[in-house]
Amino acid sequence: MDERFKAYWFTGLIVILSFITFIAMSTPTHRYLQCEIFAEHHQQNSHGIMLTYKVTNTSAQSLKLLSWYTPLEGFMSNLFEITDSQGKQLAYQGPMFKRVQPLEEDFIVIEANNSRSITLNLLDAYSLTAGHYQISLRPKVMQIELAQGSISKQQCLLPSINITVDA
Amino acid sequence: MKFSSKFLLSIFATLAFSANAIKPALDVNVDVETLTNGDVNATLTITNNHKGQQKVLSWYTDLAEEHIFHITRDGVEVQYMGPHYKRPAPTENDYIKLKSGQSLTKTFELTANYDMSEAGQYDITYDVKSLHLYSNPGQLKKAERLNLASLTSNTASVYLEGLLTKGGTNKGKPDGGGSSDCIDGTCFTGRCSNSQQTEIISALAAADSIANNAVSYLNSHSASNVTTRYTTWFGNATSARFNTAKANFEAIDDAIDNQPVTFDCSCKKTYFAYVYPSQPYKVYLCRAFWNANELGTDSRAGTIIHELSHFNVVAGTDDVVYGQSGAKSLAISDPDQALNNADSHEYFAENTPNLN
Numbered sequence: 138m139d140e141r142f143k144a145y146w147f148t149g150l151i152v153i154l155s156f157i158t159f160i161a162m163s164t165p166t167h168r169y170l171q172c173e174i175f176a177e178h179h180q181q182n183s184h185g186i187m188l189t190y191k192v193t194n195t196s197a198q199s200l201k202l203l204s205w206y207t208p209l210e211g212f213m214s215n216l217f218e219i220t221d222s223q224g225k226q227l228a229y230q231g232p233m234f235k236r237v238q239p240l241e242e243d244f245i246v247i248e249a250n251n252s253r254s255i256t257l258n259l260l261d262a263y264s265l266t267a268g269h270y271q272i273s274l275r276p277k278v279m280q281i282e283l284a285q286g287s288i289s290k291q292q293c294l295l296p297s298i299n300i301t302v303d304a
Numbered sequence: 305m306k307f308s309s310k311f312l313l314s315i316f317a318t319l320a321f322s323a324n325a326i327k328p329a330l331d332v333n334v335d336v337e338t339l340t341n342g343d344v345n346a347t348l349t350i351t352n353n354h355k356g357q358q359k360v361l362s363w364y365t366d367l368a369e370e371h372i373f374h375i376t377r378d379g380v381e382v383q384y385m386g387p388h389y390k391r392p393a394p395t396e397n398d399y400i401k402l403k404s405g406q407s408l409t410k411t412f413e414l415t416a417n418y419d420m421s422e423a424g425q426y427d428i429t430y431d432v433k434s435l436h437l438y439s440n441p442g443q444l445k446k447a448e449r450l451n452l453a454s455l456t457s458n459t460a461s462v463y464l465e466g467l468l469t470k471g472g473t474n475k476g477k478p479d480g481g482g483s484s485d486c487i488d489g490t491c492f493t494g495r496c497s498n499s500q501q502t503e504i505i506s507a508l509a510a511a512d513s514i515a516n517n518a519v520s521y522l523n524s525h526s527a528s529n530v531t532t533r534y535t536t537w538f539g540n541a542t543s544a545r546f547n548t549a550k551a552n553f554e555a556i557d558d559a560i561d562n563q564p565v566t567f568d569c570s571c572k573k574t575y576f577a578y579v580y581p582s583q584p585y586k587v588y589l590c591r592a593f594w595n596a597n598e599l600g601t602d603s604r605a606g607t608i609i610h611e612l613s614h615f616n617v618v619a620g621t622d623d624v625v626y627g628q629s630g631a632k633s634l635a636i637s638d639p640d641q642a643l644n645n646a647d648s649h650e651y652f653a654e655n656t657p658n659l660n
Contacts, residue, residue, distance in 0.1 A: 206623055214623045215581070228582045233614050233623055235576040235607055235646070237592045276641060278625035278634060290625075290633060292641075 172293035185258040193252035201244040206277035231262040267304040273297035329354035332457035342498035351407035359399040367412040374431040377424040386417040416497035423466030430457035494570030510605035515557040522550040533659040537652040539639030552619035584615040610650040621646040
């Protein structure tokens, strides 16, 4: 192999490994919300496997986000797609609810340029053991209520993040 | 030890049927009535025949609190399925006071708390003797000697014909995991009353009928000749997507016809229902299910389709978006996710309003 290429490759690897936190950001294909998920790259199973979801109102107006099917309401549906190093998808162990019409309390107000975040323990809903995993946010439809009462729908399509779980 | 003796003392001091009463101060009567929907109501009347005021522990008067009835079917004890609470010693507030001549009347539905789905002669007695009021056998014996812990009634009898399925389409289905409370392969947990069991069996038959209809639609069409019924809920058809829809509905139909589905009635929340997709085939029914119609949009039959589609061994669907308008938009914007959305399957099966 070409020596110079090898050096680049090695430097690149070092740079990647030196990141403690892997951050994936959505490309804003919409006007209102931007989602992110991030997690410490190395985590210990015994401490819980924590993942943070953050949603930012990138618009200039206050809006209301329906919490349903978003990580903001916790594990009420299958939120993440998690695959192990063999490419096998982990089964969601939590519940799924069929609900009636959303109530006022199901909406979360996010002011302009503000964000809401939540940190979840993936072990509450998935059986992760030691190993490497690729995690992505499942593309749920987010319902956004704007100031004038009009409704906008948006999906967050994010690149996946990688984590390593130590026993 | 200090706690136990204090506990016992408080019983001595305040229990209604006290040691020095020669004849029972409280008279207990039970009446039983069978309703046309299969439920059984027991009316409990406790009357104070004593000269002075009497007190009775409030949880002795509530089936939602304690195992207050002793029920046998053809002489064999019927298991109580209600809650068992571990309580601290009763305080003054835990007693209901009855003046001389005053009585207390309460009616309880029995089939939600006792398995009364089988045919037979049921004998029902109010009996609080078996309450675990005393934590050790010595205390219990002492209380029994002093006639402290017993308060019983007459025995009311009723003959029940047992629950029968209407169609009997599920005969030969395996039962769901050892529970005896099953009718033709459909099982019940979480204290489903007789009327609830009958309504579930009926809703399941309706779900079977709309699932069969969905399967026959998919068998008589292909990706190249789908109609508005398909495109409204699943969007643009490719042969891969169409085959997914077909496989999903075949699996849903198979679950209804051949798998041991268990329904749980313990949920009191506002949801329609919920499942754990990794735990087939148990469906938890909640308040909105009982308020729904059997057929039509967001109906009982449709809810069963929705829930069964979630199981990983069935169609492994998720909740991507809720409601008809959400599902319609999803079909246009993301047909693959529509095939991953439980409501989209429900609405396709319900087909309300009717689309060709």
